Amino acid sequence: MNGAEALIETLQGCGVDVCFANPGTSEMQLVAAIDRQQGMRAVLGLFEGVVTGAADGYGRMADKPAITLLHLGPGLANGLANLHNARKAGSPIINLVGDHATYHLQFDAPLTTDAAGVARPMSDWTRVSRSNRDLAQAGAEAFSVAMGYPGKVATVIAPADHAWTDGAAPVASRTVPAAPHSPRGAISSAANGLKAVNGQKCLFLGGRALRADALHLAGRIAAATGCRLVAETFVARHQRGVGRVSVEKLPYFGEQAEAFLKDFDTIVLCGADAPVSFFAYPGKPSWLSPSGATIINLASKNEDVQAALAELADLLNAPSNPANLQRSCITPAKPGKLDGASLGAIIGELMPENAIVSDEGATQSANVMNMSAGAKPHDWLQLTGGAIGQGLPLAVGAAVACPNRKVIALQADGSGMYTLQALWTMARENLDITTIVLNNGSYAILNIELLRVGVENPGPKALSMLDLKNPSLTWTQISEGMGVPAVRATTTEDFRSALIAALSQKGPRLIEAILE
Known part of the structure; x- marks a missing residue:
């Protein structure tokens, strides 16, 4: 058994059964090991930010880590923004990052980097394996760290020669530390x-x-x-x-x-x-x-x-019955042009029980949250670290973790462009995700922030850097091109019909909501 096989068998023995991957040459032994491991699901992302964001969504909903499989330091670097969000969220994640064979590092090949140095700022724990036999030990340690309360980001750097060299064996899982208690x-x-x-x-x-x-x-x-x-x-x-x-x-x-x-x-x-x-x-x-x-x-x-x-x-001898229990309260949407309030009212009315909302709605999120407070019981996931481009990947991970629950991705148009490749993964895996793109044609939050930092009378160059209408984004075409059926809604009536249709079917759908 080579080091890669011992590592993957060790992780599956710990209970890890999902890998979100964007591998390269240095990870081929790990790819082969995952292929041979029965029960380990492999989910491909076309960009590393999709991979790490999906692992975040999975960790939040499963309360255990998935693996990310990333290609050397530069591939890891592409996924760092969503690892930052995951770390702020307290999500359990195990990153497996391939590296050049140890004897090849001296030649400074084009992709040579300090992979561990890239990992440390967005990881709670980083470890470079020391040998083929040590690779499984590093994996067991990574699982124990990742499961530390409330959840940690653990990164293992796996040199290619450690992965392909025979003579390794899986190791037993390590004890997961108990959550510390308040004094x-x-x-x-x-x-x-x-x-x-x-x-x-x-x-x-x-x-x-x-x-x-x-x-x-x-x-x-x-x-x-x-x-x-x-x-x-x-x-x-x-x-x-x-x-x-x-x-x-x-x-x-x-x-x-x-x-x-x-x-x-x-x-x-x-x-x-x-x-x-x-x-x-x-x-x-x-x-x-x-x-x-x-x-x-x-x-x-x-x-x-x-x-x-x-x-x-x-x-406090607190009573058994809590205060502030939420009652059902659905406000009807006003007919006509679609805005944040009417969109939120319709989502609150139609959201199925046990839905999961991945919220990267930016300026419209508060509207939807307020209007859906009295909806059926659901989970709401947000942008914990502020690094945009999380919403669609987070929805992917949540859907993989909870295949029997409807996921609603509430996605602002500008931030959605950061990781739109997640739509392809939704289609490939036939994930039950309804994506609602809130299209207002701008980085609306930044237009607000421009004024709040004291910039007066911004000129055309400044305003052009916050505008998404030259050319306009056509999300229905983007979505169809990624394999996800899509419709556009400009009125409350359009949106209500589109959401009813999307929620009544299994599999990915996208609604482009054109907001006033």
């Missing part, structure tokens, strides 16, 4: 802060604190203390909809977030850092919490948030 003092401090008679109190939630079971505990705490429940702006996975505990959402723009938070005297953090502005702006604050507020860290992102919430609920 008892943190639980007591949070209880005291939330029991305070005076002032407004907030339980600020992020990460795994937005899963349904953790939210139920948060709702019990709210019932006991009267605190408000607030979610961070961009979430890895939020389980929401009818019957689940609802939360308020921290606004994106810094001044709006600052105004939202200004009256809180106590902010208890659970699975989230204290909120800061997404960017710096002239004359505007970066720190968004009120200067006089008491900030209490109940559980960090890397501590077991559900256990912390359970202990806090017990300490």
Whole structure:
């Protein structure tokens, strides 16, 4: 057995059964090993950013890692933006990056790079194998790291000669470390802060604190203390909809977030850092919490948030019935031209139970989130790291992880162009994804940001860099060219009919929504 075969058998023994791949010459032994491993699914992406984004979506929904198979340092570099998002989301991922044979590195061939150096900024752990026999050991270690709470990005660099040399053997999986628990003092401090008679109190939630079971505990705490429940702006996975505990959402723009938070005297953090502005702006604050507020860290992102919430609920003698249970509330869409509000109303009305939404809707996302709050129970995935080009690949990974659930990719037109190759993978794998492209013909968020940073009277060159209408993008043609059937909708009636048709069928569909 060669090193590649031992590595792949080791990973499958750990429970890894999906590989998102964009391989090259140095990875051919790994390709062959995956081919020979029964039960290991291989999913091809035509760009590395699709591969890493899909692994992120898979990790968020499966709570275990997939493999990415990438070609040397430059191939890994093409996928780094979505590894950045995955790391911010706490997604478990194992990257397998091929490298030149160890004896070939000295010749500085065209693709020679410091692959480990490329990996480190977007990985929680990086390891270069030391031999053919060590490659399986590195894989077992990578799985243990990736499964560390809440999820980590682990990267293994596999020199080609280690992969093709015989004499290796698979190794047993390593123990997955238990999730760290919050100190008892943190639980007591949070209880005291939330029991305070005076002032407004907030339980600020992020990460795994937005899963349904953790939210139920948060709702019990709210019932006991009267605190408000607030979610961070961009979430890895939020389980929401009818019957689940609802939360308020921290606004994106810094001044709006600052105004939202200004009256809180106590902010208890659970699975989230204290909120800061997404960017710096002239004359505007970066720190968004009120200067006089008491900030209490109940559980960090890397501590077991559900256990912390359970202990806090017990300490508070919280009632068994939570506050803030979401009721069904569907607002009818207004007829006529399609806008964000009517689009959101129709999605909220028609979204099937247990749907998964991959949200990279940019300026229209808030509309759709607000209008779908009272929809059937569903999962909502967002752009955690801010590196656009995540939405379509994330949908691919979610659909692979959950083949019996409908996935809705809510995709802004500009950011969709970063990783549009994901449509081809949807077609190739016949994934049950309905993509809704929100076409407003511009990088709308950047037009807003141009004004917010203080640029006055921007000229034609500046405005041209934010415009997508010269030439206009025709997403129906792009989609059809990738193998995904597509229709265009310009009115609420068109969109409603198109969404009913798409959701009633299995397999990939795309709706190009032309927004006012």
